[in-house]
Amino acid sequence: MLLEVLNPATEEVVATVPAATAEDVDAAVRRAAEAQRGWAALAPGDRARLLRRFAGVVDAHLEELALLEVREAGHPVGSARWEAGNVRDLLDYAAGGVERLTGRQIPVAGGLDVTFHEPLGVVGVIVPWNFPMPVAAWGFAPALAAGNAVLLKPAETTPLTALRLAELALAAGLPEGLLQALPGTGPEAGNALVEHPGVAKIVFTGSTGVGKRIMAKCAERVKRVTLELGGKSANIVFADADVERAAATAPGSFLDNTGQDCCARSRILVQRPVYDRFMELLEPAVRSVVVGDPADPATGMGPLISAAHRERVRSYVPESAPAAIRGEAPDGKGFWYPATVLEGSAADRVAREEVFGPVAVVIPFEDEDEAVRIANATDYGLSGSLWTRDVSRALRVSRAVAAGNLSVNSHSSVRYWTPFGGFKQSGLGRELGPDAVAAFAEVKNVFVAVE
Numbered sequence: 001m002l003l004e005v006l007n008p009a010t011e012e013v014v015a016t017v018p019a020a021t022a023e024d025v026d027a028a029v030r031r032a033a034e035a036q037r038g039w040a041a042l043a044p045g046d047r048a049r050l051l052r053r054f055a056g057v058v059d060a061h062l063e064e065l066a067l068l069e070v071r072e073a074g075h076p077v078g079s080a081r082w083e084a085g086n087v088r089d090l091l092d093y094a095a096g097g098v099e100r101l102t103g104r105q106i107p108v109a110g111g112l113d114v115t116f117h118e119p120l121g122v123v124g125v126i127v128p129w130n131f132p133m134p135v136a137a138w139g140f141a142p143a144l145a146a147g148n149a150v151l152l153k154p155a156e157t158t159p160l161t162a163l164r165l166a167e168l169a170l171a172a173g174l175p176e177g178l179l180q181a182l183p184g185t186g187p188e189a190g191n192a193l194v195e196h197p198g199v200a201k202i203v204f205t206g207s208t209g210v211g212k213r214i215m216a217k218c219a220e221r222v223k224r225v226t227l228e229l230g231g232k233s234a235n236i237v238f239a240d241a242d243v244e245r246a247a248a249t250a251p252g253s254f255l256d257n258t259g260q261d262c263c264a265r266s267r268i269l270v271q272r273p274v275y276d277r278f279m280e281l282l283e284p285a286v287r288s289v290v291v292g293d294p295a296d297p298a299t300g301m302g303p304l305i306s307a308a309h310r311e312r313v314r315s316y317v318p319e320s321a322p323a324a325i326r327g328e329a330p331d332g333k334g335f336w337y338p339a340t341v342l343e344g345s346a347a348d349r350v351a352r353e354e355v356f357g358p359v360a361v362v363i364p365f366e367d368e369d370e371a372v373r374i375a376n377a378t379d380y381g382l383s384g385s386l387w388t389r390d391v392s393r394a395l396r397v398s399r400a401v402a403a404g405n406l407s408v409n410s411h412s413s414v415r416y417w418t419p420f421g422g423f424k425q426s427g428l429g430r431e432l433g434p435d436a437v438a439a440f441a442e443v444k445n446v447f448v449a450v451e
C-alpha cells in the first residue's frame, strides 16, 4: 500500500510513500533492539555528544525541513521554521539531560543503597499530523537521551519530515536502526507497535478516542504509555484586564496552525461589562490575519490538512447560525476554511467538542465562579489563558482551572524546558521539561552490603 502525500494548499501530490506493514514493524523492532544495546552501553558523554551532533545536523537543514513541513502540512513558512528549530533545541536540551540523569544515594544500615536509571529498550512514538516535527521530537529526543531506541510512526498525511529526520540522525553518526521512521496507517503500523512485545513504551499524541484504545491495549501488557490527547481550552477575559491586548492576541490563540492545535483557546469567555468592547476589538484583529500561500512569509494562516477534515470542521458551524465574525479564505484548490467566531453558550456542541479548525465560540460570564465553572465544563484539560490585572485572582483562577498548562496575560503553552501535558481526558503523563528524560527510564534500586 502507498500513502499519497498531498499539499493541502494546492491538492497536488507531493510524494507517495510505502506504508509499513506489521511485518515491517516487527523487523524494525529487531533492528532497533540490536542498536539500542550498543547505544545504552556508550559512555553518557559520548551519547550526549552524538545527540548534540544530531542537533547540529538538524540546524544545518532547518530550511529544508521547514519547506517539507510547508508542503506536506500547509503550515505557514514562519511557523514551519520555528518547528524545525524546536527539533534542534529539543535535541540539544535532551543531550544535557543525559548528564543530568543522576540517581540517588539513600541512607541504609549495613551497606550502600543507590538508584540507577535504566533505559526501557525500544520506544514507539506515534505522531499526529498537526505538528509532525516538534511532536515527534518531544518523544524521540528524551527517549534517545535515556539510552533507548525509537520507532517513529508519523501520521498518514505527513510522513516526510519523519523520514528526513531519521536520515539526518544517521548522517550525524547515530547507530543504524536507533531512530527509524515507519510511515503507515494507524490500524496497521501504529497498532503493530502498540501490540509488539518488543516495544516497552508507547508515546501517543493524537485524538482522545484513539488514545483510549491504545491505553487499553497497553494495559493488557502493562506497557508504559504517555498520552497527549485533545483539548478544548478556555481563554478567560476578566473586566479588569488589558482588554485591548487580550483581543489583539486572541486570534493567534485559536487561528495558529489554522486552529489545528491541541492548545487552541477555542472557547473565549468574556466578562459581561467588557463583552461588547471585546467583540468590537476582536473583529479587526481576526480580519488582519493574512490567509493564503503558506510559502509566503507574510501568511499567518494556511489551509486545513485535508478535505475530510474540512467537512468535519464545517459540521460544527451550522448554516442557520450566522457567525459573529467570518474571515476570508481563498477560492479554488486547497482545503481552505475561513476564520469563524460564533457567539454562544457553554452547552453548544461547538463549545464542548474539539473542532480542530479556525473556529472559536465567545461566551459571556458574570463572575469568577461562573468563569471557572464554564472553563471546567469539559472532559478535556490541556491548556488555557486568563487575562486580569489582579494578581490574587490570577493565582486563584490558575489553581482552580483543571488544565495542565495555563498562561496569565499571554497565550504561550509550550517551552521545551517546562513540563507539558493534560489533566482529565487530555492525557496522561508529562513531556518536555526537566523530567522528560527520566520518563524514558526505569528506576532501579541496588543495595550493596558492606561487611
Ligand code: NAD
Pocket: 126, 127, 128, 129, 130, 131, 135, 153, 154, 155, 156, 184, 185, 186, 187, 189, 190, 191, 194, 205, 206, 207, 208, 210, 211, 213, 214, 227, 228, 229, 230, 231, 261, 262, 354, 356, 382, 422, 426, 427
Ligand atoms: P489520530 O488519533 O487520528 O492519529 C494520531 C496518530 O495515531 C496517527 O499517526 C495515526 O496513524 C495513529 N493511529 C490511529 N489509529 C491508531 C491505532 N488504532 N493504533 C495505533 N495508532 C493509531 O489524531 P490526528 O487526527 O492525527 O491528530 C489530531 C489530534 O491530536 C487532536 O485531537 C489533537 O488535539 C491531538 N494532539 C494533541 C497534542 C498534545 O500534546 N496533547 C498535540 C498535538 C495533537
